[in-house]
Amino acid sequence: MNRILLKNALVLTLDPQCPLVRDCDLVISGGKVEFLGKQAEGRFDRVLDASHWVVLPGLVNAHTHTPMTLLRGLKDDCDLDVWLRDYIWPAENALTREDYYVGALLGMAEAIATGSTSITDMYRASGESIRAAVECGIKANICESILADESFSPLTHAGVLESHQTVRDFNGYDDGRIRIDTSVQSCWQTVPALWEHIAGFARDEGIGIHVHLAETTSEIDHCRKTYGDSPVRLLDKAGIFQNRVAAAHCIYLDDEDRQILKDRKAVIVHDPASNLKCCCGFAQLKPCVEQGIPIALATDGVCSNNTGDLFDTIKLTSLVQKMLSNDPAFLTANELLVMATRNGLLSQGRAGEAGMIRPGMDADLIAVNIDHPSMQPLISPEGNLVYSASGAMVELTMVRGRILYYKGEFTTIDMDRLRWQVKQIVDRY
Ligand SMILES: [Zn+2]
Numbered sequence: 226m227n228r229i230l231l232k233n234a235l236v237l238t239l240d241p242q243c244p245l246v247r248d249c250d251l252v253i254s255g256g257k258v259e260f261l262g263k264q265a266e267g268r269f270d271r272v273l274d275a276s277h278w279v280v281l282p283g284l285v286n287a288h289t290h291t292p293m294t295l296l297r298g299l300k301d302d303c304d305l306d307v308w309l310r311d312y313i314w315p316a317e318n319a320l321t322r323e324d325y326y327v328g329a330l331l332g333m334a335e336a337i338a339t340g341s342t343s344i345t346d347m348y349r350a351s352g353e354s355i356r357a358a359v360e361c362g363i364k365a366n367i368c369e370s371i372l373a374d375e376s377f378s379p380l381t382h383a384g385v386l387e388s389h390q391t392v393r394d395f396n397g398y399d400d401g402r403i404r405i406d407t408s409v410q411s412c413w414q415t416v417p418a419l420w421e422h423i424a425g426f427a428r429d430e431g432i433g434i435h436v437h438l439a440e441t442t443s444e445i446d447h448c449r450k451t452y453g454d455s456p457v458r459l460l461d462k463a464g465i466f467q468n469r470v471a472a473a474h475c476i477y478l479d480d481e482d483r484q485i486l487k488d489r490k491a492v493i494v495h496d497p498a499s500n501l502k503c504c505c506g507f508a509q510l511k512p513c514v515e516q517g518i519p520i521a522l523a524t525d526g527v528c529s530n531n532t533g534d535l536f537d538t539i540k541l542t543s544l545v546q547k548m549l550s551n552d553p554a555f556l557t558a559n560e561l562l563v564m565a566t567r568n569g570l571l572s573q574g575r576a577g578e579a580g581m582i583r584p585g586m587d588a589d590l591i592a593v594n595i596d597h598p599s600m601q602p603l604i605s606p607e608g609n610l611v612y613s614a615s616g617a618m619v620e621l622t623m624v625r626g627r628i629l630y631y632k633g634e635f636t637t638i639d640m641d642r643l644r645w646q647v648k649q650i651v652d653r654y
Pocket of ligand 1: 525
């Protein structure tokens with residue numbers, strides 16, 4: 226059994242019982258946290274000096290489209306419609322399945338290097354994202370991005386068939402490290418027959434549903450004009466919320482929508498950078514939090530962000546929500562870190578798996594360099610992590626006790642080869 230000791234660690238456990246433990250030994254074995262305290266005993270396969278780190282649970286990026294990492298910087302500073310129709314969709318349509326794999330691996334490399342130990346990924350040909358996740362060692366909930374028009378038939382729809390196939394082949398792969406969910410891309414890009422099919426499929430398979438929800442005013446207008454109701458209520462009537470749902474964006478909600486999300490135990494996945502960059506609007510988190518709806522955090526696809534660094538999202542969430550609510554006390558540093566870890570796992574159906582550094586839990590953890598000038602002085606480790614840190618300060622990323630990234634080096638990804646592969650693709654644009 227591979228047994229690792231992190232020596233002299235400052236550990237932000239996010240465990241309400243003992244949030245911060247100083248100068249301790251942290252022992253990892255069998256993929257789990259084995260011991261946290263003074264003077265660990267026994268033999269170790271590896272001892273790491275943790276005296277320059279704050280160690281915390283790995284971040285969870287609860288909504289992204291990793292293959293789109295290939296489109297980072299393709300076109301910025303542009304109207305959303307023009308951006309999609311003239312740049313993003315044509316570029317996406319020119320990508321091959323092999324390109325999706327390369328993009329997915331690049332996105333996962335960025336996630337690992339900036340401190341995410343688990344991601345939720347939604348894209349077409351999701352078998353390629355699964356292939357990348359299987360290889361690189363990250364935890365991932367992956368779903369096929371499913372769009373449908375009035376001609377929809379579950380027997381012939383390519384996305385639905387890929388979704389069914391990947392669930393059969395990979396749901397629960399590697400003892401649950403890989404989970405396969407399904408999706409409704411959005412209400413405006415799909416039809417009621419698909420919503421009902423997906424609701425039943427998720428129920429039969431016991432899997433979750435990922436959806437872009439209430440993201441733009443044009444989506445709200447479309448749903449009201451076409452079906453006479455809000456996107457949340459339409460999906461609820463179709464049975465979507467009888468399953469575990471991770472709902473990305475949720476900018477335009479009314480009281481009744483929020484009550485449905487609360488009653489059905491849905492998780493809102495907040496993507497502020499993408500919303501701001503595309504001028505979609507601001508999600509008002511305070512009424513959601515007050516109503517008891519859990520909020521997870523995400524970067525969204527990198528081409529509308531343009532970073533997969535979740536630390537950036539944590540700070541942005543805090544600043545925008547304080548301003549919107551006119552309440553500087555809204556969302557403490559601890560609450561933001563819980564959103565970026567435990568609530569993300571909740572949205573993935575992984576509650577209790579990790580999200581705290583506590584014996585018995587999966588050793589999904591990261592270490593941030595506290596010697597960096599931006600991390601000094603360290604009066605408040607939580608405050609520095611939320612307001613001062615960036616993913617570039619991450620020196621260790623571990624998933625189930627396996628070191629995936631250590632001081633700039635990947636253990637599962639050949640970054641030189643990956644850079645070369647990315648360049649070959651981009652040269653074709
Ligand atoms: Zn998205």
